[in-house]
Amino acid sequence: MTQQDLRIGIIGVGMMGADHAERVARRTSGARLVAVSDPDVARVTALATALDGVRVIDDPLQLIADAGVDAVIIASPGFAHAEQLMACLEHGKPVLCEKPLTMDTESSLRVVEAEQKAGRSLIQVGFMRRFDPEYAALKQLLDSGDLGRTLLLHNVHRNKTVPETFRSEMIVRDSLVHEVDVARWLFGDEIARITVHAPKPTSLVGDGVLDPQFAVFEMAGGAIADVEVFVNFQVGYEVRCEAVAEKGSATIGLGVDVLTKRAGHWGGAVPDDFRVRFGLAYDIEVQRWVNAAAKGEIDGPTAWDGYAAAAVCTAGVQSLQEGRPVEVEMVRRSEVLG
Incomplete structure (x- = not known):
């Protein structure tokens, strides 16, 4: 160069x-x-x-x-x-x-x-998301040890709408994949097992589309993360994350910087899509x-992070289809990277 x-x-x-x-x-x-x-x-x-x-x-x-x-x-x-x-x-x-x-x-x-x-x-x-200032601050806080060990992670990932071509498996591979990486990154650990639940779907999607979905990640070290993914939420684009540790918790994605109170109501704006929230x-x-x-x-x-996320999402699609927990199958990092 x-x-x-x-x-x-x-x-x-x-x-x-x-x-x-x-x-x-x-x-x-x-x-x-x-x-x-x-x-x-x-x-x-x-x-x-x-x-x-x-x-x-x-x-x-x-x-x-x-x-x-x-x-x-x-x-x-x-x-x-x-x-x-x-x-x-x-x-x-x-x-x-x-x-x-x-x-x-x-x-x-x-x-x-x-x-x-x-x-x-x-x-x-x-x-x-690793570059988002809120996520970066959360990572720094958890890594500092001030809250003790991180035990649980709660995630919400909602889109206003997606194209009709966005099918159930794509919700796992294209949306849930972000929380897969977030969980691996924040915990500094691999996901050993994933279960994807499909509750009663919204009436606003086509036949056979399972939306919303609820996933549970079991980390190799024993911690647990859960994720609600709802890609036809109608309201707007909403992403939240709460980490629960031994000595406290921390939450990001609340949008409190635009919180308003007037005429007996309080609230703020919900962005239409990811380009606003994560610009x-x-x-x-x-x-x-x-x-x-x-x-x-x-x-x-x-590339290893991409491979690890793909392995989790492959297991996630299988879990969605079979309605059971699925072990994540990956080669050992040392086998490939030394």
């Missing part, structure tokens, strides 16, 4: 990819958006036209191989990630990959093994990724 701006290409310019494109082009120092790729020709062309100096490259693998692209953000659908990540490793390109790393445990493990064989840490996974987290995540990539490093969740 030179001291010039990191030249970034983005694969996938749907809601998340377009948000990243705007972020890189307008709010990230030391970086320059130079190329985008998406099968929706009209959408990707409109985006490139709105952002000066951005090329459209039809084939995402050609974008990765392009000599004018230094680093890649992958925001394509999860089924495309494995091939695109392998291409980034082949060409030695640092990559920020939105979750999931891949769609299943086996392909995620192959990515981890390929990165290890390449001899360089190039993959960072987009678990942006700052995404800004911090991408800036730190750019800073690290320019030095040949990563600064965030690794």
Whole structure:
């Protein structure tokens, strides 16, 4: 890498990819958006036209191989990630990959093994909650030991709405996966067993869609985390987390900074989607990724974290389908990373 701006290409310019494109082009120092790729020709062309100096490259693998692209953000659908990540490793390109790393445990493990064989840490996974100031403060508090050992974690994850194509398994792989990473990160431990319960579904979803869901994670060290995921909540985007420890508890995501009282009522605004609630987290995540990539490093969740989350979600889908607890099957970290 030179001291010039990191030249970034983005694969996938749907809601998340377009948000990243705007972020890189307008709010990230030391970086320059130079190329985008998406099968929706009209959408990707409109985006490139709105952002000066951005090329459209039809084939995402050609974008990765392009000599004018230094680093890649992958925001394509999860089924495309494995091939695109392998291409980034082949060409030695640092990559920020939105979750999931891949769609299943086996392909995620192959990515981890390929990165290890390449001899360089190039993959960072987009678990942006680690960069949210509230989550970061909670992590710092729990790690300080001031509250004693952390015993329980309660999580709420609600979306206003999702597309009709968002099926039951996607709630696990695309929504619950964030709490999977949060639990692993806050506890500093792996999830050994997962149970996903499906209560009576909301009447506002199609036949066969199980929404909301309630998951229980049993950590290897004996702690427990629970998660309510409700992706058609109608009210807005709401994410909360409460950690219960030996000497107290701590809660984030209450939105108290906009609490108002008037005319006999009190309350605050509920954001419509994740871009409002976690906008700052995404800004911090991408800036730190750019800073690290320019030095040949990563600064965030690794390919191993993506693999571990995929293993838990694979077990979670099985639990949802079979209505029972399922053991999480993973290789030992030392077997792959030494």
